[in-house]
């Protein structure tokens with residue numbers, strides 16, 4: 474049971490740090506730089522884009538025998554989320570004998586740094602990669618670097634430095650965390666709720682201010698549900714990749730924050746015969762792995778979602794609840810027929826994602842209700858799913874539009890068509906007029922002119938910051954044409970149905 478209030482406890486290089494009297498919205502980066510004088514981690518953008526602040530956040534693995542690390546943008550993570558975890562910063566890499574980590578050594582010898590502002594974040598991203606992939610490919614390295622902007626060195630020497638460092642071998646590359654293990658066990662957060670004498674759940678705060686504002690971090694769904702009934706205006710915190718921006722850029726100071734990060738039930742993916750149930754706190758990195766084989770296009774959209782530190786914390790539920798017009802997961806989920814499991818108190822209901830939104834950034838959630846899980850259907854024989862995100866840059870950029878299409882071929886004709894977009898409407902949505910146009914036709918029978926007419930009849934022409942309407946409409950049409958042109962041949966499709 475977590476008894477301590479207003480103290481955030483985390484492990485830093487073999488010692489327990491007790492952060493007392495901090496605000497519930499203090500960021501990890503501000504705490505590191507201002508209270509611990511660990512100024513190696515830099516603040517470039519304070520919005521998760523540049524990667525100068527990347528640190529590694531560790532948690533005991535399931536067996537309690539080691540620490541699993543994820544890269545994280547310290548600028549948008551709130552300090553109380555560290556309670557019960559460990560942290561590695563650029564300062565953690567220096568060895569007891571004063572020698573450098575192989576990544577630092579290789580950055581020097583390969584001339585991977587000039588002004589050096591981006592370097593700590595880059596070194597931490599690469600060290601994180603090398604904890605799990607001791608001999609990475611160039612592709613894995615560039616993917617790991619996709620959330621780190623370097624303006625003066627250029628990436629070639631940095632990639633070379635990673636390849637050089639990887640020759641040191643797993644033992645040399647491993648973070649020095651032997652002393653952290655027992656300390657992590659000591660500060661491990663409770664796994665069960667606390668009850669008062671009346672047998673009611675009492676949610677213990679991690680931080681409570683003198684004004685009574687709180688940051689709570691429950692362990693169970695029941696606690697989350699109970700707390701939200703008592704505090705329906707509380708802000709749910711999942712991966713913090715939206716909330717962190719609101720705190721830094723709009724100076725948001727939610728009175729009550731409910732972190733879902735420690736709710737084990739919400740961090741699980743359950744695989745049933747026909748669907749996956751993806752808990753609200755499952756990271757996009759995990760979702761990418763779940764869908765990689767069944768829906769490679771969805772996995773590719775997720776691989777281009779933000780950057781590794783963003784994906785290691787951000788969630789599908791956060792993307793859905795946030796409801797941005799250019800949210801990337803929603804077109805894919807809608808085309809795949811995903812449904813939401815919503816909970817308020819002990820009552821749950823299921824709802825198709827395409828019925829969730831009621832307006833721009835508005836949805837059907839009632840006071841005290843939250844998304845518990847997302848149910849994602851598995852592929853059925855003969856079903857085809859295609860998706861593609863169009864943006865100015867390939868990595869770490871916002872969609873001009875993302876289009877997702879699912880269908881089956883029956884006797885060579887399109888059936889069970891679901892087509893969804895982001896970027897064309899005030900919230901991601903399906904395109905029923907285009908679906909009707911496709912339904913019952915052979916893929917080769919759908920013309921560009923008919924699609925153009927259906928697009929003009931479906932959407933209000935609107936130029937945006939990311940793209941003009943003319944461009945978006947053209948891309949919206951061409952993606953469908955491309956998906957249809959690449960449709961499996963009739964014989965391939967029938968083989969799949971028989972399989």
Ligand SMILES: Cc1cc2nc3c(=O)[nH]c(=O)nc-3n(C[C@H](O)[C@H](O)[C@H](O)COP(=O)(O)OP(=O)(O)OC[C@H]3O[C@@H](n4cnc5c(N)ncnc54)[C@H](O)[C@@H]3O)c2cc1C
Pocket residue numbers: 520521522708709710711712713714715716717718753777778779780783786787788789790791792793794795799800801802842843844845869870871872
């Ligand atoms: C650098 C950067 C790059 C990004 N790139 C992309 C991108 O490529 N594509 C894209 O679509 N988005 C992108 N985003 C936006 C953001 O990462 C996503 O919207 C993300 O999925 C939000 O999830 P989260 O878990 O971090 O949400 P949080 O920030 O924790 O929460 C977001 C909102 O959802 C609510 N919420 C969270 N969980 C629940 C729940 N279970 N039930 C009800 N409400 C809930 C919160 O209260 C809050 O209002 C980017 C953001 C950043 C900072």
Ligand code: FES
Pocket residue numbers: 515516517518519520521522523524525526527546547548549
């Ligand atoms: S300071 Fe730019 S990502 Fe954190």
Ligand code: FES
Pocket residue numbers: 585586587588589590591592622623624625626627
């Ligand atoms: S070394 Fe200057 S920004 Fe990368």
